[in-house]
Amino acid sequence: KAGVTQTPRYLIKTRGQQVTLSCSPISGHRSVSWYQQTPGQGLQFLFEYFSETQRNKGNFPGRFSGRQFSNSRSEMNVSTLELGDSALYLCASSTRLAGLKDTQYFGPGTRLTVL
């Protein structure tokens, strides 16, 4: 079974631009979660989508948004980029059927650099 894929793997943008990141979950997984990883703040939860609906949201400004398509693929968008948005963005998928045991499997991440 193919794992979680994320595109692109690397991105360089300038302040004020916007960016869209893509995540394809493991086949059969309908939940997609996004995390931001920075050296200062560590790993922080952005949001989760399940059945095309945002189910959980972390403490990030409205510049961070996402969506999920009917095939469970998800996109994350960041508008008006700031230098502090430079980070590794990780996507994780799960079945959301196993309760607390529901394991999230991560993709390789997209490394975003904002200049």
Next chain:
Amino acid sequence: AQKITQTQPGMFVQEKEAVTLDCTYDTSDPSYGLFWYKQPSSGEMIFLIYQGSYDQQNATEGRYSLNFQKARKSANLVISASQLGDSAMYFCAMIREGAQKLVFGQGTRLTINP
């Protein structure tokens, strides 16, 4: 609120030795799950092992075992017979019932020396 604390920023271990990575957590939820992930330099988070708050036995997965002490709120990862390929960042994470949000610790960088 949930919180995970990993007090060892870095650890150095000789190949073939066993290593214990510490994780303590804080939560008021009666039901929760604890996960360990490995992150090599490539960046991908690799799931290692899971322990549920109501599990009676400590979880094991191959060379990985979890030393779960509920009263002390600790969930230490034990890697037996360490290998060079075990060199990576290791993260402890927690999830609460009904929420799909993982809360991570700051991680421990493990280096295995030949």
